[in-house]
Amino acid sequence: MAQESVTQNTQIAVDSHGDEHASGKNLLGPLLCWAVVFADIGTSVYYTPGILYQTVQGLAGFFVFLTMSVFILLALKYAEVTHRFPQGGGVVTVAAQAINPWFGAIGGMFILVDYFLTAAISSLSGILYLSVVFPAISGVTASVFITIGVLILLGILNWVGISESAKVSLVGAVIAFFSNIAILVTVFTHMSLPQVLALIPTMFKSHTLTPLSFLAGFAGSFLAFSGLESISQLSPVMKQPHKKVAGIALTLVVLTIGLTSPMLTIFSTLLLPEAARSEVQSAQIISLLAGKWGGPVLQTEVAISASALLIFASNTAIIGAYHVFIALSRMEFLPGVILQRNKMRGTPHISIALATGIPIIILVLVWGRINILGEMYAFGLLGAFALTCLGLDIVRYRDMKRAGSTQRSVATTRSGELANRGEEHKATEVHDLMKSNVQPAVMTTSGGVGGQVSEVEEASTLWFKINFVLGIITTILVVIAWSTNLVTKPLATAFGTGVTLLGMSIAYYNHRRHQKEGKVPVPVVVTQIRDTYPDNTLAVLTAGNPHNGAVIRAAINNADSQKPVIFLYLAGKQQRATAPRMMEIIDPYLDDQQAKDTFSKAEALAIKGKVPNRTYVYLMEEPELATQIWQSIHPRDTLVAIEDDAQFKDINPDRVRYELTPEGKVAHLLKRW
Structure with missing residues (x-):
């Protein structure tokens, strides 16, 4: 039953971009x-x-x-x-x-x-x-x-x-x-x-x-x-x-x-x-x-x-x-x-x-x-x-590592099953295991929402490994060409370096100005959940929630330097007022000032609290998705605002602990997987 649940939840759409434009009439074939x-x-x-x-x-x-x-x-x-x-x-x-x-x-x-x-x-x-x-x-x-x-x-x-x-x-x-x-x-x-x-x-x-x-x-x-x-x-x-x-x-x-x-x-x-x-x-x-x-x-x-x-x-x-x-x-x-x-x-x-x-x-x-x-x-x-x-x-290398980790995890699980089923069935089960196509606990599909083949599953194939090697060769050849031009085309090098340095100087100045204003930019915000996070803390933040600060503070107060803290922001389904235009870069997070401010606060408190291992995830999904994510990534501690715990009723913790912070009451949904 546990394996069945995991397999089911590998199909969840943990992709912030989803398929919101799939019905558009002006999409390009x-x-x-x-x-x-x-x-x-x-x-x-x-x-x-x-x-x-x-x-x-x-x-x-x-x-x-x-x-x-x-x-x-x-x-x-x-x-x-x-x-x-x-x-x-x-x-x-x-x-x-x-x-x-x-x-x-x-x-x-x-x-x-x-x-x-x-x-x-x-x-x-x-x-x-x-x-x-x-x-x-x-x-x-x-x-x-x-x-x-x-x-x-x-x-x-x-x-x-x-x-x-x-x-x-x-x-x-x-x-x-x-x-x-x-x-x-x-x-x-x-x-x-x-x-x-x-x-x-x-x-x-x-x-x-x-x-x-x-x-x-x-x-x-x-x-x-x-x-x-x-x-x-x-x-x-x-x-x-x-x-x-x-x-x-x-x-x-x-x-x-x-x-x-x-x-x-x-x-x-x-x-x-x-x-x-x-x-x-x-x-x-x-x-x-x-x-x-x-x-x-x-x-x-x-x-x-x-x-x-x-x-x-x-x-x-x-x-x-x-x-x-x-x-x-x-x-x-x-x-x-x-x-x-x-x-x-x-x-x-x-x-x-x-x-x-x-x-x-x-x-x-x-x-x-x-x-x-x-x-x-x-x-x-x-x-x-x-x-x-x-x-x-x-990115490909990370997928290959995930594929290897997943295969080892599946092999370990199946080995335990073999031991329980008895020695007489081992030969057959080992043969089945070698053919097994069991998907990882957390992944996204290569074809987007509703795709058929997972990126991690694909990364375990021979073609992916050949493609990876060809990709490395391509990178080497392109870098050789670029390095050659840096030497043989001094005008291009001078112009390109000048524009890049000017632009990066402006970027650095702007970054420092934001820091002085109390805004701490988050280093990386991921819009897909691909990795497993064993024994992690999951802090669930939702759009427009006045108690997000309480969840953030509680997550940092209870952080363990050896355990990752995941700040998950669920923005809810959003519809664009206009269809995307050619060459436009569509990233809902960059347009969501409320989410950026929430993560900025979390980053500032995490730096102050010396929390080294933290991940920020932004998904354009309703709060109900938190249950599926919880079932997939197996957090040790899931933090939600007590006023909103009814939205997470399908989470099945072993026990619940409550914490009172200056910004509100937080529920800790504890689970030993």
Whole structure:
């Protein structure tokens, strides 16, 4: 009966995010997710060949092919990020929850650097492609001023509140993809297979490979795959199950990018070497390739579609940047003024102004030098990739440890059962135990609420272990690329480091200011219960409860330095007034000021009371869920406010002890498991 109860309770929805958006009509399926990601990552091919040519000349295509393998491994990790962190946020959320909130802030700075440069380089490249059709705007001054105007217009559109549409992305992505295919088909119809194969040795004639140049080319070619991180920002607006939707979407991304980007890079840099050397023409090189082999009609079509998609990618970067600003402010790393919304449109005008204004400043400083923008790109892009990969590796490692612990626990339990059942049945029972699929006492499902396979159960499989090893290899390769760029691209290092240090200085100042005001930020708040907490103390806090202070004080007064104290805040089911928007980071805890104040008080008292082992859990569930959590994590002592003990009538303690605190009476529900 006890085992049956545990198994039943492994299915409880101890996930704060739940499935509140599952019924939304505007959620994105695999095709629309592909469109949004391809509309971002697919634009890289328009400027990467020319930028990469400046470093490795004719080997640009070779390095894009080489890095494609790492891109596939990265795509596997980002697909997992989308379902493990359904609130979105990408590197900010992964680093904060896997490592520490301060690493989340660093990740936020990295991705902001990436977004700033994406907005600048994409909009400038879009104008340069448009100048193929309208030569009058091809001058440096004209292109810079028009690009600034485009960025200002995008900022105004976001201020007005015109949201980005995935359906518009789909139209742009489909046009761009088939335009790229048309270019390749046209080139292949004008060249025989032997001529195409003859290009391969040509690549290696123009540039001698040394270990340093190999590393530099490998690191620099990651620019061809910038935009992959956008999939992790789509989690809140993605249809369930996230794992399946993201997997299909990224498979489509890998196929469409793999079919186009490497070959377009090879053809453009080897067949148009003069254009690749020119700073202006290298930023138009795909359109020029189309014109050389397909004539003016294809050249014009590619120029217009590329221009539209690049400006669209610039807008996506602005949206992503201002949502990261908002998230960092909600995490109390950046000033609260960033959260202000204008009364006329209800949009976060200050964060939008920052997300638009900083790319404009960057554009003016480099004065339209697109190669310099490309050089500056490396820091934020690879820094965000590296931190996301590391964070996911840590999460996977924890799951593997939990799986091992659970298997040992189940084996111990079943061994006891074997002893009780007699020696004659041992052989059969041991065989059954080896096939056992008994789930752990506390876990979450990989498919969200109502999923079929637990993350901990999945972590015990052979595929998970292979995936873990591949993930480590991916992280090492990305870190090598990032480290190489730190040395070979000093401008990118200086710019990225400067922005990160400035941002972290502001975050530290804001943190200290909150401390002086008596607000003690909680280091980590988890929104899922995954670990078992043997012999723990569980303090149940509920939304709007005036006696939460009494429960907190009693928990700290009775804390044992060797036993964990879990502060569980049940916020109740909450419905969003509006549907989540693309690139928005959905974290109910960050919007729940009452919960943050309650945990802040608990943290301050815990520090004062020298309680070393404490965990903060925030769940968007009704108080009745506390009974199921109690049955699952087996607390030694469960503390509830006496006025609310009727809500926890299904908890079955061995005995009840009452404690009177200055803030109210608390019931201790004691249980020896």
